[in-house]
Amino acid sequence: MNSIAAQRPIPALMAPAPDNWKLAAIAGVAVSAVAIAALPAAASFWITGAMVAMVAASFVVNAYRRHYFGGLLVSPAIAVLFVMNIFPLLWSLGLSFFAYQSNQQTIRFIGLGNYQKLLTDNLKAPELWANLTNTAMFVVLTVIAQMVTGFLLALLFAKQFPLRKYLLILVLTPMMLSVVAVGVFFSYYYDPTFGILSYVIKAMTGGEQFILMSNKTGAVAGIVFADAWMWSPFVMLLVLAGLVSVPKYLYEAAAIDRVSAWRKFLTITFPYIRGLLMLALLFRTIEAFKMADLVILLTKGGNGTMTISYHVIRIANEQNKTSEGAALSYLLLFVVIVLTNLYLYLANRRAKGS
Amino acid sequence: MAEGSSIWERLGFRRASGVGEAGWGHAVIAGLISFVYFLPVLIIIITSFKLQTEALAVPPKFLPTSFFGLIPDAYVFTPTLENYTSVFSRSMITGAAAENTGFDRYFFNSIVIASVSVLLALAIGTLAAYGFSRYPLKGNDTYLFVILTTRMLPAIVVIIPVILMFRAAGLSGSYVGIILLYTAFNLPFTIWMMKSFFDELSPDVEDAARLDGSSEAAVFFKVCLPQVVAGLAATFVFGLILTWNEFLFALLLTGVDTRTVPVGMNQAVAGGGIGVLWGLLAAIETLFLIPVFLVTFFLQNHLLRGVTFGTVKR
Structure with a gap:
């Protein structure tokens, strides 16, 4: 691209030049x-x-x-x-290759000791595995819920209609809340005695108070719902940015050719939103792998909702085992990198294929 | 739907034609969905006007007025502004005199730290995204991937070295430290987002400008940037929202003078030992929501303009 520019000779290794x-x-x-x-x-x-x-x-x-x-x-x-x-x-x-605790002064090199302990210890390995499956479940559920909800909301707001501007900002608001407030207030909504959810269900079934967080299904559903509610607008905004960028003349041409709605979506709309859809998927997946704050605020990791990220926080912050926490998060990073590479590979192949 | 039927059309149902216009019928449907989606936020706002006993009442008290006796009294509460005054000044110990809670300072800090770091990240990140998009380096994808990697680890892992580093450099508790950290925190998303917008632009226009004798700087500022205003606005909003509400870094790296609202909010939730003060928390959150809500609202037109973006594609 810059072949026109005169190429200066590259200075010798030991020559003291400002560009060496x-x-x-x-x-x-x-x-x-x-x-x-x-x-x-x-x-x-x-x-x-x-x-x-x-x-x-x-x-x-x-x-x-x-x-x-x-x-x-x-x-x-x-x-x-x-x-x-x-x-x-x-x-x-x-x-992560040292034995180090943030509340102690000593530090000792132990090589792969931390990793070995996490992966083979009789107590820690099953716990790690259980937390990894929980995290995977949360990633799948929250990302699917966010992508579907976000996409449907984007379709709802793609057209120009009266009051659109004011309604759109209402839908975007959940994303703007602080996660502390969302967590605390969802525990307020889910509360068996004075929560609104329990009240509505009592009114509908006439039964006793409804305890959502009493079993794993309920606890997971509660967390996934809060997370999806908060972050679907993120997906929506990205998809919407793609939707409104589609040139109108393409639709006009399609209307003249009497193309079916589905085909119109597939051949005109989708290519414009694919990049942004992929970006939303990528960033939401990465964030979902790190999910901890809502879990801390809603269940404190109980009822089989413990995630890897919360586990790291416990080890590194509450138990002060800094280096063990670092080792654990590098195991997590390894999983995320493998998945992201797989995803980027698939996305690139798709892009080249089409 | 109701082709040619004038009643339906007058009610606002028009035939959909791609991304076109829709009338009041669509607005009503969208309004209902939006209202349901907004309901949890609305309850927070309503709660901010309730006293603690009313916030915990069963059945829930939904409304501030009974609409001239239409609604039973059990569902009606008396709105109060007490929570809003006690955000800034309240007695910390029961019976003691009211004292300043420091929230005025926290709000100022949040505004300064979030806006400076997001703008900085936007400036640096847009340049980098343009570089990655137009002048690919050797191993371009690897660089982009490494940048993405920095967002993959739980923040708690990065925070320990950062604390040690800030302590060594005398940056802990200073504005410079937290602003630079938030800038780095925002960069990966800014770069990836802006790159995807630059990638969508047609290089033909830029080549034409170059042939007409524009410098590289002019091509960037006068040809490319105006076409990605929507992307800039969207990235700014996302960055602002994420930084505005960031909690963990702020908790561990801000001092008394630079503390932000989420940290103060957490203290207000945890402090006191008498359970969560729902009205107070709701009032803090409502006040905290207003600035970012207004910014998003006023950037919305840019956010969704998409007039120039992608008009000349490849």
């Missing part, structure tokens, strides 16, 4: 290593930060001089993500 990012990287790693070993934490942090900035600057100069616009545009995002996300992630990956 390789040399900058080597120098940066060396200086940071010395600083971390010799200086107190606060000073070495800022020195390491300065080194990262130096390497980043040489990257930018290099990209600018050689018209690598891709690198130039991407670098600020990568820099922020590196410092705030990728670096902490690598840190906790390293931590």
Whole structure:
């Protein structure tokens, strides 16, 4: 794409030039290593930060001089993500190979010990397996419920009609609530004594008070309902953005050709919303794998609703077993990465196939 | 439905033609569905005007007025603004004098932190998305995937190194720290979302602009950006909503001066030891909902315009 731009020669490895990012990287790693070993934490942090900035600057100069616009545009995002996300992630990956508890000072290298304990321990392995199946169940149920509800709502709002603007904002509101409030208020709605659900069911059947959370089916249904209610608008908005972007002339042409509604949907509408639908599916699946807050607020993990993410919080936060929690979440990450890759592979193959 | 029947048409039922127009009939159906969907929120708002005893009454008290005796008194409560005043100032111990709860500060913090970090993420993320879409790097998909990976782990895992890092750098409890963290938190979604919008644009228009002598910067700002305004608005709204309500990072990384509303809300729920104060919690949530509700409402036209987006496709 940039073949017209005059290519500058790439500087030799040891030549001190502002665009020699390789040399900058080597120098940066060396200086940071010395600083971390010799200086107190606060000073070495800022020195390491300065080194990262130096390497980043040489990257930018290099990209600018050689018209690598891709690198130039991407670098600020990568820099922020590196410092705030990728670096902490690598840190906790390293931590998962140690025996470390946040309330104690000692730290000891134990290799794969944490992983081994989680996967083979007589008590922990069945628990892990049970939590994984629970999480999988929640992912499947909540994502399906959100995709279906979101899609139907989007179809409802795709047309232009009176008051649409005001009705749409009502449907979008659940997503704007704080999850703390949603969790606490759904436990209020589900409450057997003064909850509205129990009241309605009592009025309809004439029976005693209705305890939703008393068995696994009810507890799961309650959590899935609250989660789907809160996040279906997210799917709806993405699908709707796709629906309104379909050029009108395509429908007009289809109307002239007397194409059936189903075929119109399949050949005109669907290609426009496919990308956004996939994006919604991807992000909702990832979020569903991390589901913990609603479970904590509604059932505290009881009645077979314990999820992996809540399990990690318990281990890492309540029991202070930091490194074991890190190991567990890397097992979770492995599962999610495999699934996401599978999904992206399928999505790409579809896109190429059609 | 009712083809040619003028009564039906006057009632607003028109024949559907793709994404077209519909009349009042459709509006009534959509209104009913929307109302049911909104009901849980409505109950929160109604609860914010109730005293604790009324919030826990059986049967539930639904309405603030009896409509001139039409509704039985058992279903009617007397609306009060007490919850709203006690959001900002109430006595923490029974019988003690009312004191400032600090919620005015929490609201200010939430507004500053959420808006700055979302705008920052939008600026950086849109540039990166354009780069990924138009100038693919070697291993482009790998970069995108690594970026996505940062959102896959439970936040609790990332938080421990972040706490240690912030402590070492003196950033814990500061605005800079939490804003940068939220920026990174918003970036993956911003990049993926904006990339999918840039991917949909036709490169022909951009090539035409280049042939006419536009610089790369002009192509980005004058040709591409105006076409993805809908995407920018949608991404901004999503980012704002997620950041506005983020709880775990805020709980562990904000200090007394930078505490946000969700953390304060959690304290209000847990504090006191006399069970949840439903009216108070509802009042906090209602107040907290208003800013993000208004922003979404005013960005809605952009959100759903889709006039220019995708008009010239490939």
